[in-house]
Amino acid sequence: MLPADSGIAEAASVLRTGGLVAFPTETVYGLGANALDARAAARIFEAKARPSFDPLITHLADAAELEKLVGAVPPAVTALAERFWPGPLTLIVDRPAAVPQIVTSGLPTMAVRVPDNAYARALIAEAGVPVAAPSANRFGQLSPTRAEHVVRGLGAAVDVVLDGGPTRCGIESTIVDARAGRPVVLRLGALPLEALAEAVGPVTVRPGSSGQPVAPGTLAAHYAPRTPLRLATGAEPPAADGVRRGFLAFREPPAGDWAAVEVLSAAGDLTEAAARLFDALHELDATGVGEIVVEPVPEAGVGRAINDRLRRAAATWQPAG
Structure with missing residues (x-):
């Protein structure tokens, strides 16, 4: 475990060379890998025992990186990014060819956000690559809000754990698909519906399912402790x-x-x-x-x-x- 204020350079080097880094965000701790490296992304699924059908969220250091990565961005998506990034809002965009299909679980779309955490953004910027990162825990179990939760849950499966203290929001990001114009909430999260509605008007909430998820963290059974x-x-x-x-x-x-x-x-x-x-x-x-x-x-x-x-x-x- 490394202090986040002094371990950024080492952790970024690990990301660039295909390793796994657990890092703090404003929501929960993420388990990150180079989002452009299929082998590195595969290590996330292995470390978490995560099923291959559950896609990952790609994290960027800055909103300006979105267009560089995916090309043209629908106006409604751009408006939400300008209003809420950095922050606990994940947006759905079309998957660019540079991002391997394992990151999106074969879906033609990609989930992406800019975290509102200085350590997270510094890490991504220093690494120089977008970072795919689900929560840093075994699949289906409790999300980690402290570095010690990561160590307790994943242990040696992670190459570096950056300790940035407890997370501020404590629950995962809200996921929204606004490609068609009207926002559809695919996962409730730390950005409340009221904040979205105030910015863009009425929003639709799509419930999760037990089938193939269209966005991360939307399975009907999830986020569970080991205790019943x-x-x-x-x-x-x-x-x-x-x-x-x-x-x-x-x-x-x-x-x-x-x-x-x-x-x-x-x-x-x-x-x-x-x-x-x-x-x-x-x-x-x-x-x-x-x-x-x-x-x-x-x-x-x-x-x-x-x-x-x-x-x-x-x-x-x-x-x-």
Whole structure:
């Protein structure tokens, strides 16, 4: 593990030579490789045990790099990039020939963004290549919001881990396809729908599916701890069945004798709750409880994305059929 403020040059060299670098962004830690190198991108899928049908997000150091990479960009995509980059917005564009198909999982489109994190942009600029990077964790598991989460989850599979401290947003980017003009949200994320609507008018939200994803992180079951997790059904005491349970609360600790409790925001602040979400789930996952019960948050602003992550995590543990 290297401090992000002094390890940029070494990490960039690793990227240029086909290696894997975990690095901080404003959303979660990413597992990066040269997006123009098919072999390097293949190492991401191997390290994460990620299925080949789930595409990656390509990260750029600056919005000006988008047109250089993909050529002509639709006006609606350009407008969103100008308004929200750097930031937690991923945009869908047509895949250029320079980007190997493994990065896009064979799709004719590519997901791309400019992160709002000085360490991330400095790393990409120093490497001199676009960086393909999903979250730096094993596929389907909790996203990392601290460097130690990466080390704990991926270990020696990563060549360099840059430690830039805890991430600011705490959940992944919002993914939007605006190539046809009207924005379609493919994944809820750290940029709220209200911010998009204020900038461009009404937006459509397309739900995820269990089939081939059209964008990263949209499978119905995802973002799950190792411990079985389910959504709370109203105010419920811990069951008297001998199972030690943990509880993830929005703003107030629950009644009852829970083995472990994490509160996302005592002030009821959804931005704080999002920043705490995966960190709190990592903490509960490490306690050794037999089940984690999670309380949904208000369905507004970034709360929609928090609830989306909780539903997908719970879906991982729902019985088949």
